[in-house]
Amino acid sequence: MIDLSNSLLIAVAATFFVAGIVKGVTGMGLPTVAMGVLGGLLSPLAAAALLIVPSFVTNVWQLLAGPSVMVIVRRLWTMMAGVMLGTFAGSSILKNGETGLSTFMLGFALAAYSVYTLLARPFQVRPQDERWLSPLVGGVTGLIAGATGVFVIPAVPYVQALGLRKDDLVQALGLSFTVSTIALAVALGSRGVFETHMLLLSSAAVVPALFGMWAGQSFRRRVSPATFKRCFLIALALLGLEMMLRYVL
Structure with a gap:
């Protein structure tokens, strides 16, 4: 149970709006930004629960934005099976309340x-x-996703290395993120983690996330995506380093 103060609600809305902007510009990053910021305000378990609905909605949108869904599913189904199994195994770290270890990871x-x-x-x-x-x-992506709520490593570099066309790459990443989100939701739900107020708050977070995506897509026409992504990654690295130092110190 978390204290749903006005300041926390504003912080959650602002976080998903910014995360939506990043996804709108770069095509990815919503769960990564949301977990990075909310992980500093809440336990990683609570942050992961809030992530579920906005991540699912935005990634299904990305997955269905092209004609090659079934081709990509047939090619990557063994990877998706590994994600499911790994996520169930890794989610025990979140469920057991090992907040310090989860924050470091x-x-x-x-x-x-x-x-x-x-x-x-x-x-x-x-x-x-x-x-x-x-x-x-x-499997490795699932283990990391289950323990941290972040499902980009090593899935994103791997999918990018498969030599897919640009549109197919976007759909393949959408498939990976969608399956990871579903796996995380099922894993947390099966461990009795979800509470009604968290699901409602996660559903409400879809609104700022979608507005952020719309703003990001508009912003993409005015700024170099490569420059934006570089600045975003530097900020993300510094945030990750701060979270690791918080656990060590």
């Missing part, structure tokens, strides 16, 4: 994703390696 995930995306060179996954890499990447 969340900070590490944010920092690792940011630094990798800023510095790593693009690479390609060979088609013959997908058969064993997809379920492995899915």
